[in-house]
Amino acid sequence: MNKSGAIAAVGVLGLLATACGSSTGGGTGGAPAENATFTYGIAGDPGALDPAMAISGITNAALSVAYDYLVNRNADGKIVSGLAEKWDVKPTEVTFTLRKDITCSDGTKVTPSDVAANYTHLLDPATKSPLVGILVPPEMKAKADDAAGTVTLSTPQPFSFILETTANVFIACGQGLKDRSILARQTSGTGPYVLSDMMAGDSYTYTKREGYTWGPGGVTNNEAGMPAKVVVKVVPNEQTAANLLMSGGLTLGMFGGTDRARLEASPAITKRDIPFGNSDLLFNQAKGRPFAGLAVRRAVAQALNLDELAKVASSGKGRPPTSLVMKPGPCTGDTVAGNRPAFDAAAAGAALTEAGWQPGPDGIRVKDGQKLTLTYLYTPSMGPGAQAAAEYIAGEWKKAGVEVKLASATVGKMNETMGSGGDWDVAWVSVGVPLPSQLMGFYSGPAAPKGSNFGGVDNKEYVRLSEDAMKLTGEPACELWNKAESALVKNLDVLPVVENTMLVAGKNATAGNLGYMILPTTIRMTKGS
Structure with a gap:
């Protein structure tokens, strides 16, 4: 499926979260x-x-x-x-x-x-x-x-x-x-x-x-x-x-x-x-950015205790994420469990060192004379948990030698920055779509500003599985859609943190x-x- 160049409201899209639970x-x-x-x-x-x-x-x-x-x-x-x-x-x-x-x-x-x-x-x-x-x-x-x-x-x-x-x-x-x-x-x-x-x-x-x-x-x-x-x-x-x-x-x-x-x-x-969709970390994989390589994405993921971050982001009201699609979607199954790196601060540090980011005199890692400084983009419109999550992540990544510049923005400004290929490295997002096929516009195809692939994701396994799934219906299609989602999470093209509730x-x-x-x-x- 071809992709639109239109900018969707990634910050708080929240299109469809289905009513469930008792009153x-x-x-x-x-x-x-x-x-x-x-x-x-x-x-x-x-x-x-x-x-x-x-x-x-x-x-x-x-x-x-x-x-x-x-x-x-x-x-x-x-x-x-x-x-x-x-x-x-x-x-x-x-x-x-x-x-x-x-x-x-x-x-x-x-x-x-x-x-x-x-x-x-x-x-x-x-x-x-x-x-x-x-x-x-x-x-x-x-x-x-x-x-x-x-x-x-x-x-x-x-x-x-x-x-x-x-x-x-x-x-x-x-x-x-x-x-x-x-x-x-x-x-x-x-x-x-x-x-x-x-x-x-x-x-x-x-x-x-x-x-x-x-x-x-x-x-x-x-x-x-x-x-x-x-x-x-x-x-x-x-x-x-x-x-x-x-x-x-x-x-x-x-x-x-x-x-x-x-x-x-x-x-x-x-x-x-x-349920009200996930809060996820989306990495900017544009050429020349720190997250262009999987090693750095994996290292910063390992530096986070995701269970603790989920509690911080949701005030303890969230649930473990099981899918990138809002519930109830047409496909069941858990595409997240076992696909996210476990919390391991020592492994995170070792991975950054192996990737060439050496500890600097002030504690911030350096490579080729450049500090490992990340611009973290988020919008307070996603609720008080967005601010708390930003501060928690900045603190944990600093321990690993990563300097984080917090960039708070309105939803409109956040979308403008991401959609124009602007200055950001990681963003706190909620992409609320009800169908797995609708993720393709965000995680494949032309990168921003030519398309809605804000992170510049180039995951060939995801594209192959999605294109094969598109030709099928029912359970055979869902099996492939679930594998496609898992491929995104394994490659840390997106890091699901918590399934929010309202x-x-x-x-x-x-x-x-x-x-x-x-x-x-x-x-x-x-x-x-």
């Missing part, structure tokens, strides 16, 4: 509250709302209320209906039969041609959509048959997840297809709610539409306890968000920092833990979610005590 606490046993308002807190402003340009979890949180997919994934990762009521899958194409009752938020009928137009727009190089090469294969073509009520998506070569990838692409319709410029500040979708008011940087208010019957698995938006309005509220500070939740200013939020503990202790709060906390409200994205038809409001 406990208050707010679940009351009578349904009718005509209520559900207020959901997100950590940053979503920016432009055009679904063709939305790659960050925060932006998608604002879109998921108003847009649908061709198909959906349930909490077990299984495909269920969406705009399509049935589908026929072949290795190089999938044909969807649309429901006949779908309408856009402006009242117009949604046709297969409308769906095809979404993909044609996405795949037009002039659009420069960051979804291409990550969520949508660049070679994909769309063909509609309005008379038959079908739309067919095809690729020239077999593609393992030709069906599953469509559960990631929001479908616009109506006036938004005629004039895409309006989508930056209003919605034009088939979803259960419509954007009715917005205050950039503060809140986005959605109103329930009538006649919606084509939700995941055929669910409607008229179930008992579903809110009349949904407000997506921008609350950058987690402590503020926790205070708002306790006082009723929010009805649901996601928490991964220090305020998580006090919410977990409150009997008035509904609690649910969900606390989904609510007050008189519950909802399922995929990462930051609320599943709007699962929202249930209850009357307060």
Whole structure:
């Protein structure tokens, strides 16, 4: 599969982390509250709302209320209906039969041609959509048959997840297809709610539409306890968000920092833990960089007690990483265990010496007159654990004779630096994709700035295994995808550190979610005590 040159939001992509785990606490046993308002807190402003340009979890949180997919994934990762009521899958194409009752938020009928137009727009190089090469294969073509009520998506070569990838692409319709410029500040979708008011940087208010019957698995938006309005509220500070939740200013939020503990202790709060993707170390292997050689990557990995680092990064709430793909993915199995170097400070020092980095007079190693100085790039937007992890890593690597310059940046600046081939050596990242094939855009193909291969990874075994896996489906494909992931970890092209978890906390409200994205038809409001 060819790769897109678009820059994905590596810092906090967080596209899809599936809701799982049981809910406990208050707010679940009351009578349904009718005509209520559900207020959901997100950590940053979503920016432009055009679904063709939305790659960050925060932006998608604002879109998921108003847009649908061709198909959906349930909490077990299984495909269920969406705009399509049935589908026929072949290795190089999938044909969807649309429901006949779908309408856009402006009242117009949604046709297969409308769906095809979404993909044609996405795949037009002039659009420069960051979804291409990550969520949508660049070679994909769309063909509609309005008379038959079908739309067919095809690729020239077999593609393992030709069906599953469509559960990631929001479908616009109506006036938004005629004039895409309006989508930056209003919605034009088939979803259960419509954007009715917005205050950039503060809140986005959605109103329930009538006649919606084509939700995941055929669910409607008229179930008992579903809110009349949904407000997506921008609350950058987690402590503020926790205070708002306790006082009723929010009805649901996601928490991964220090305020998580006090919410977990409150009997008035509904609690649910969900997996939320990995925090990984990505090494810049560009020519002339210290990490261009495996020996130095292995040495700095051996210098870290990864179990201890995982606790520091997640405040003890994380889990051992088992995959590079967010859960639940289509493939099971552990691609991480046994593939990361064990903690061995002595071996780390010996490896650096063997690689030519000799101890210097000030404790920092030197080679050819140059100090072993690394620029460590991270964003505090990944939560307080990102800062704690940075300081821990800098301290441990200093013991091994490595000088670390911490470079804190916004998500945008971090993406700009990595995407332009800028000055960085190692980055703390979270690449949140639900399909193994979507990793290819990050770990193969052209290096930045020509592509999304930010680390300049050149792992021939990974490419071979991935290309072979792409031709298969089901368990045979998964066996190869798992081997491909393992090849990346073994070669330390990426070093998985911890599988993060987030606390989904609510007050008189519950909802399922995929990462930051609320599943709007699962929202249930209850009357307060």
